[in-house]
Amino acid sequence: MTDERTALIFPGMAPTKTGDVSRFLMINRKARERLATAEDVLGRRLLGPAREDGDVYDEAAQVVFMLTCLSLAEWAEDALGVKPEICAGPSFGQKALTSYTGVLSFEETVRLTAELSRCEVSYFESDYxxxxxxxxxxxxxxxxxxxxxxxxxxxxxxxxxxxxxxxxxxxxxxxxxxxxxxxxxxxxxxxxxxRPPVHSTYFGGLRRRAEEEVLSGFTLRDPELPVVADQDGALLDSAAGMRRMLLDTFDRPIDWPSMVATLREQGVTSLCFSGPDNLFHRVDSTVANFEVRTVTPAMALKPRSRA
Known part of the structure; x- marks a missing residue:
């Protein structure tokens, strides 16, 4: 018997080695299927020779990062036996989290990710x-x-x-x-x-635009697993709570220590970070409180691990 309780964490978007990501999306069968579905939804290719490593946060890069994190979570379940009882997705991680917990279908999450990206680009062209x-x-x-x-x-x-x-x-x-x-x-x-900036109380206009022009077109469902909100560590179990979290990301700051506190209160002992993460899995409050596992494209590409 074990008392281990695992939380699955979808990280914020970070610079990634696109070679590893592209190979994972081509080699892993489920990831390849998700990529094809996303390209059908958007009517365009998402991978190509023009993509380079570095700080690329355009619409295509955001969708690719989201589906990579989601596919790695599925790989971790199959290959590593990861069975999360609670989830979180600080910052951009909210996107993969929304699909993983059944709040939106994968196809809907692809559309949401792309439409929010366009909304942000339009907003920051004229404001801030x-x-x-x-x-x-x-x-x-x-x-x-x-x-x-x-x-x-x-x-x-x-x-x-x-x-x-x-x-x-x-x-x-x-x-x-x-x-x-x-x-x-x-x-x-x-x-x-x-660039562009994130999570500022000054960006209420972006929040309103995202709500009116994007989220109004989606019907959210209750999450299938409890979700920890990244603004205050609140435990969410409803569609209304998830909607509020998705909007709060625009004009409320991230508070990872509050998320850590909630995870501890829920008896979580182990965190599995699904996707490239240069930040949250390394900080002192994370490693001091949990056993930490990171699941990356490079890990899933090892011959013994391929799906």
Whole structure:
């Protein structure tokens, strides 16, 4: 007998090695079928020689990342015996989560992902086009508060708390180098910059547009597994809760420590991250509280593991 309770985590979108992803989608039968279905839904090819490694977040890349994470979850169930009892999907991970838990069909999730991507592109062409979100790590809390105070007359917003000293901060791009220099001066470190920006209280207009122009066209169902919301760690079991979470992602910050707290309260002892993740599985609050397993295209491509 074992008391292990596993949560499946779909990670936020990160730069990926597209070679591994493409090979996985071509070699794994179920993934290949999902790719073909997605291309039928959108009426276009999603893979091609023009795709390169790096920070590519366009519509096609988003759909490919979503279906890769979803297919890896299926592979983990078949090859590794992963049996999650609860799920979460911080940031972009919400998309694969929505399909995995049956809130939308896979075909509907493909459409949702593509339509939300177009909605965001349109919004940021006219609103907050000069704003970016940057990751800072190992940042002293008191010093970070001082940096924010210095920005009181400039646009700024904390778009996420990932761990102690680990923040997502949205600022105007013209101010970014100055902010990075200040964070370095107090002992913090910079990671990467996200364009367009994410999860800001200033983006209420994007939330309204997404609700009116995109989500209004979908009928969500209750999730088949409990879901932990990435904004506050709330435990969701209804379509209404899932709808709120999908909208909250635009104008509420991520709070991974609250998600960790809820997972612990639910008796979770093991996390399985399904998809390329450069962030959540590595932070101290994750590794200190759970056994952690990451499932990647490279892992699924090993000959002994191919489906």
């Amino acid at each position: 086009s000069d704003v970016v979100t940057h990751c800072f790590v190992r940042t002293p809390e008191e010093g970070f508060a001082e940096v924010l105070a210095e920005l009181k007359d400039e646009f700024h917003d904390v778009s996420g708390v990932i761990d102690e000293g680990f923040y997502l901060l949205s600022v105007r791009e013209k101010d970014l180098e100055r902010v990075k220099a200040r964070v370095r001066a107090i002992g913090g470190y910079s990671m990467h910059t996200m």
